[in-house]
Amino acid sequence: xxxxxxxxxxxxxxxxxxxxxxxxxxxxxxLINSWxxxxxxxxxxxxxxxxxxxxxxxxxxxxxxxxxxxxxxxxLLGLQTDWTNAVVSVLRLLTMCLLAYSVSLTTSFxxxxxxxxxxxxxxxxxxxxxxQIALGLSMTIRFIPELKKVYLEVREAQHARGxxxxxxxxxxxxxxxxxxxxxxxxxxxxxxxxxxxxxxR
Amino acid sequence: MSINTASTSxxxxxxxxxxxxAMIAAMGLLPPITLGIIPVPITLQTLGxxxxxxxxxPWRGALASSVVVILSLAGLPLLAGGRGGLGILFGPxxxxxxxxxxxxxxxxxxxxxWVLRNENKxxxxxxxxxxxxxGGVAVIYLFGVPWTAVVTGLDLRTSxxxxxxxxxxxxxxxxxxxxxxLTVHHSYRGLMK
Numbered sequence: 001x002x003x004x005x006x007x008x009x010x011x012x013x014x015x016x017x018x019x020x021x022x023x024x025x026x027x028x029x030x031l032i033n034s035w036x037x038x039x040x041x042x043x044x045x046x047x048x049x050x051x052x053x054x055x056x057x058x059x060x061x062x063x064x065x066x067x068x069x070x071x072x073x074x075x076l077l078g079l080q081t082d083w084t085n086a087v088v089s090v091l092r093l094l095t096m097c098l099l100a101y102s103v104s105l106t107t108s109f110x111x112x113x114x115x116x117x118x119x120x121x122x123x124x125x126x127x128x129x130x131x132q133i134a135l136g137l138s139m140t141i142r143f144i145p146e147l148k149k150v151y152l153e154v155r156e157a158q159h160a161r162g163x164x165x166x167x168x169x170x171x172x173x174x175x176x177x178x179x180x181x182x183x184x185x186x187x188x189x190x191x192x193x194x195x196x197x198x199x200x201r
Numbered sequence: 202m203s204i205n206t207a208s209t210s211x212x213x214x215x216x217x218x219x220x221x222x223a224m225i226a227a228m229g230l231l232p233p234i235t236l237g238i239i240p241v242p243i244t245l246q247t248l249g250x251x252x253x254x255x256x257x258x259p260w261r262g263a264l265a266s267s268v269v270v271i272l273s274l275a276g277l278p279l280l281a282g283g284r285g286g287l288g289i290l291f292g293p294x295x296x297x298x299x300x301x302x303x304x305x306x307x308x309x310x311x312x313x314x315w316v317l318r319n320e321n322k323x324x325x326x327x328x329x330x331x332x333x334x335x336g337g338v339a340v341i342y343l344f345g346v347p348w349t350a351v352v353t354g355l356d357l358r359t360s361x362x363x364x365x366x367x368x369x370x371x372x373x374x375x376x377x378x379x380x381x382x383l384t385v386h387h388s389y390r391g392l393m394k
Contacts, residue, residue: 089354104286112275143223
């Protein structure tokens with residue numbers, strides 16, 4: 001769900017504005033109770049997505065699972081309250097998700113991270129180090145393929161013993177090997193004189 | 202050659218957080234596990250979240266969960282099923298993500314200041330299991346269920362009943378977490394100071 005290729009007008013708006021607008025719109029949507037207004041908003045949202053040349057293929061899976069949840073919600077709400085209410089709630093939820101995905105699909109990953117850093121910068125005052133946080137995030141990304149491989153190996157090895165579906169048999173080796181990787185990496189970083197406390201030398 | 206112990210432990214902490222966050226992500230990337238006793242296949246991802254708290258302590262554990270949440274919301278398909286993006290936060294299951302962070306925090310705190318203070322294995326298991334159930338199930342559901350209710354318009358009771366389908370799997374994960382955490386703490390003394 002990375003919006004690396006979107007070049008539309010939405011992609012050019014700063015992520016802070018998009019996210020802020022999303023928050024405001026979400027709250028606003030809760031104050032609207034007319035299905036007619038919600039229906040027009042949702043049509044506008046779809047138009048928005050279309051004009052932003054959003055990659056609809058990426059939306060297929062999330063929309064599908066959302067549709068399943070929405071049908072259950074619709075039936076439950078209709079039976080418990082009334083059908084107008086059910087329509088309103090479903091339209092509202094669908095609009096919120098569409099708008100949220102429109103932000104996701106038109107904002108690059110790096111821009112999103114920058115947004116989170118801005119949002120988190122007040123945390124500096126309770127001792128969080130923003131450089132450390134940025135490092136942690138990129139380190140995590142770097143480790144994901146490696147740990148995925150470890151997980152796969154552990155599952156296959158346990159599968160050979162008939163324990164492939166036993167969460168305990170799979171978790172213990174995974175955790176132990178992950179900790180080993182962590183210790184080795186930390187040692188290697190320190191051996192190179194890496195000072196994580198500051199970037200200025 | 203002098204060793205700067207402050208940066209050494211800070212490096213170690215950052216690496217631990219990163220590795221555990223990556224582990225939680227990896228747990229969501231592979232297909233779920235099908236057990237005979239539970240009809241729904243379970244992913245180990247929530248187990249990873251609980252383990253992060255139980256093994257790394259409150260702050261590092263919560264950070265590890267936060268990293269996974271941040272990266273997923275930023276767009277990486279790290280959540281079970283290859284899901285990601287802001288739509289998750291604004292959708293019915295958004296509360297559970299926030300709950301992960303507090304769940305790891307609570308489990309970590311309970312383990313660090315209570316569970317690991319006991320040396321007796323049985324006491325450790327009972328207190329540990331209780332802590333994981335409180336932090337890994339109760340706290341996470343505490344954030345997830347009301348969020349679902351608010352977002353979908355369903356009342357709390359219905360949202361709660363809807364979430365009960367996941368309860369057996371989550372309780373099993375709590376048991377596994379306790380066993381794994383206590384096993385690892387036994388071999389890795391000083392993992393949580």
